[in-house]
Amino acid sequence: MSDQFLFATEVFINGLMAGVLYALVALGFVLIYKASGIFNYAQGVMALFAAMTLVGIMEGQVPFSHIINAIFGTEVHHFGWHVPALLAILLTVGVMVGFAWLVQRVVMRHLVGQEPIILFMATIGLAYFLEGVSDLMWGSEIKTLDVGLPQGGSFWIEDMTSFLGSDNFYGFFIDQLDIVATFVAILLVTGLVLFSQYTKQGRAMRAVADDHQAALSVGISLNFIWVLVWSVAGFVALVAGIMWGTKSGVQFSLSLIALKALPVLMLGGFTSIPGAIVGGLIIGVGEKLFEFAIGPMVGGATENWFAYVLALLFLVFRPQGLFGEKIIERV
Amino acid sequence: MKMKLTTLALGAVMAAGPVMADLVFPSLSYRTGPYAAGGIPFADGYADYFTLLNERDGGIGGVKTKLIECETGYNTEKGVECYESTKGQGALVYQPLSTGITYQLIPKVTADNIPLHTMGYGRTSAANGEVFSHVFNYPGNYWNGASGVVNYLLEETGGDLKGKKISLVYHNSAYGKEPIRTLEELSKKHGFELVLLPVDHPGQEQKSQWLQVRRDRPDFVVMWGWGVMNQVAIQEAANIxxxxxxxxxxWWSGAEHDVLSAGAKANGYKAVTFHNVGRDFPVFDDIQTHVVDKGLAAGAGDQIGNVLYNRGMYAAMLAAEAAKTAQEIHGTAEITPAMMRDGMEALSIDEAKMTALGMPNFGPAFNVSCENHGGPGLVGVTQWNAESKTWSLISDFKATDAEVIGALIDEDSGAYASENNITPRCK
Structure with a gap:
């Protein structure tokens, strides 16, 4: 096989892996949009908040320590303990559930029946609020997140594939973290599908998504379902935060990963979990192959805009996205 | 009774002597947003040095300093707003810590007669004081940085880069593109191949760039990054x-937070610099005693000795020394922004002065002049030790390629002068 073909294959595989990471972010958007019709602008910031909380708990950091120290003249920063990763993840899930309850209690329940644009604006406010709270609670410095996930190219895959090309070909590079992310995404999607198909709460969630007034009429608590949905979205945000935060450290930029999810949503549809996955994969592969083949001719850095161009191309033919619900306008 | 009170108050005011206005130093900082991790230590160092001067020396020339901090979020529009909202408060010099904001402020500060100091960033050709009367970028600029990198690589390869391949991974912005022209000229001069790899803001995803590095197998990779781009690039380099x-x-890709997240794998990574690193300088003991221990530190007091804290402190020191020079030139302690500009243009830093300030060997000696607002452009190299989690200076501050840089500065500043109908001064 020619080296060029092998390089293209390597880019294709890495594009798939990157797509999985994009899909992880997009999933959170889909869950909330599907259940409540809200485009949650705060999803990226939720990933940041979840990851910061996880690191804070693991390192035994005192929340709001800067404020406490400024008011009381103390010098407290850490409790002096280190929490194991698994326990810290569980505690963070608890925090995200609490956050979901607060969002529902303080924001969303007062906006029931409002126009979608009002709800969208509320999530913009929520995003800025959460950004500020994250900084106040845990500080703005970059934090290293190590929950024991492997990183770096897999030697085994490189060794097993290096014979395919000439001496210029080292074997396929695949980041071990990306492999883990793929398995996690498969587990997450399987879990979500099973939850929504086979549990009472999952079915109630689907009922609310289909028609919340009909769901209310059969005794489903809208408040409970929305807390549930925001909690699940918070959990998905935590997973995305762990994967992205392990790569780059936990810092403000984590909230910008939402920008990577938008073309995925446009392409896959806002209401479909499989759509988020397939959309992520198409965007990941598409942008990486375009950068590989065309990037050098146009000066590179094509990925950000090409993802949106690709999504727009799909929209021309399917405005609702690949897996979105068909738009029917009755007159 | 009313008369008595008035007399008493007037007497008290007269007894206190003339009230002098503070020397105002605005700090266009960014403690929030995607670049906060770099903005915070710089802002802390900048603020703490002025606090030190107030607490230890009673200010500069007997006049207290006053720091006005304005949050830009590294956003150009907000930076300009900060400038407009603070310039009327007697601002003596602006240091926006952003190339984008710098480009917007150059015409404004010139019109408002307020100096602008962009140390190691901003518009490189502003080193030409004949064209840029109010902009200073001493002691070093981007093109010195690029040339310093190439000089170091020449040393590493026994003086011969012919046939070598160097990849430049850069932030796809005005800042990141600054060194390209210089590196292109230097590649012609030294015969190395330059491969350009832009990374879009913020730089969270760089898989394509590093797969290309893996395919190209360059001899060296040079990085011109800021913010999360640095951490991801170092992690991806380790991954491949x-x-x-x-x-x-x-130097904007060589702070502690850039390398810490990659852990042990970042060991040996290098960065150029125009000032020293570490906290082994007497000035930091003074800051600890007079600022941190008194609870007056701008931050938590835990950044002292970090690369960007040192840089912020160094920037403040150079501003304070320029203010002292202005006071001497004009014979008054209460200087105006125009006088401050004169002080910056006559600034002279030597090792004796640095030692007296508690910063021996902290930065190069240099003189600013009407023609040269850029200083000597001496560049050193630092290296990261992942085990001790410290940066060390591994080379002296050395001269950069004045021939190549000088020609580029003349060309770019000449173009700016003709676009803006500026008659070169200093004749």
Missing amino acids: RFPMENFIGV
Whole structure:
């Protein structure tokens, strides 16, 4: 096989892996949009908040320590303990559930029946609020997140594939973290599908998504379902935060990963979990192959805009996205 | 009774002597947003030095300093707003810590007669004081940085880069593109191949760039990054097992937070610098005693000795020394922004002065002049030790390629002068 073909294959595989990471972010958007019709602008910031909380708990950091120290003249920063990763993840899930309850209690329940644009604006406010709270609670410095996930190219895959090309070909590079992310995404999607198909709460969630007034009429608590949905979205945000935060450290930029999810949503549809996955994969592969083949001719850095161009191309033919619900306008 | 009170108050005011206005130093900082991790230590260092002067020396020339901090979020529009909202408060010099904001402020500060100091960033050709009367970028600029990198690589390769391949991984912005022209000229001069790899803001995803590095197998990778781009690039370089000792960044890609998240794998990574690193300088003991221990530190007091804290402190020191020079030139302690500009243009820093300030060997000696607002452009190299989690200076501050840089500065500043109908001064 020619080296060029092998390089293209390597880019294709890495594009798939990157797509999985994009899909992880997009999933959170889909869950909330599907259940409540809200485009949650705060999803990226939720990933940041979840990851910061996880690191804070693991390192035994005192929340709001800067404020406490400024008011009381103390010098407290850490409790002096280190929490194991698994326990810290569980505690963070608890925090995200609490956050979901607060969002529902303080924001969303007062906006029931409002126009979608009002709800969208509320999530913009929520995003800025959460950004500020994250900084106040845990500080703005970059934090290293190590929950024991492997990183770096897999030697085994490189060794097993290096014979395919000439001496210029080292074997396929695949980041071990990306492999883990793929398995996690498969587990997450399987879990979500099973939850929504086979549990009472999952079915109630689907009922609310289909028609919340009909769901209310059969005794489903809208408040409970929305807390549930925001909690699940918070959990998905935590997973995305762990994967992205392990790569780059936990810092403000984590909230910008939402920008990577938008073309995925446009392409896959806002209401479909499989759509988020397939959309992520198409965007990941598409942008990486375009950068590989065309990037050098146009000066590179094509990925950000090409993802949106690709999504727009799909929209021309399917405005609702690949897996979105068909738009029917009755007159 | 009313008369008595008035007399008493007037007497008290007269007894206190003339009230002098503070020397105002605005700090256009960014403690929030995607670049906060770099903005915070710089802002802390900048603020703490002025607090030190107030607490230890009673200000500059007997006049207290006053720091006005304005949050830009590294956003150009907000930076300009900060400038407009603070310039009327007697601002003596602006240091926006952003190339984008710098480009917007150059015409404004010139019109408002307020100096602008962009140390190691901003518009490189502003080093030409004949064209840029109010902009200063001493002691070093981007093109010095690029040339310093190439000079170091020449040393590493026994003076011969012919046939070598150097990849530049850069932030796809005005800032990141600054060194390209210089590196292109230097590649012609020294015969190395330059491969350009832009990374879009913020730089969270760089898989394509590093797969290309893996395919191209360059001899060296140079990084011109800022913010999350630095951490991700160093992690990705480690992932593809690119040798860290062949990976060198500009001074904005060489702080502690850039390398810490990659852990042990970042060991050996290098960065150029125009000032020293570490906290082993007497000035930091003074800051600890007079600022941190008194609870007056701008931050938590835990950044002292970090690369960007040192840089912020160094920037404040250079501003304070320029203010002292202005006071001497004009014979008054209460200087105006125009006088401050004169002080900056006559600034002279030597090792004796640095030692007296508690910063021996902290930065190069240099003189600013009407023609040269850029200083000597001396560049050193630092290297990261992942085990001790410290940066060390591994080379002296050395001269950069004045021939190449000088020609580029003349060309770019000449173009700016003709576009803006500026008659070169200093004749």
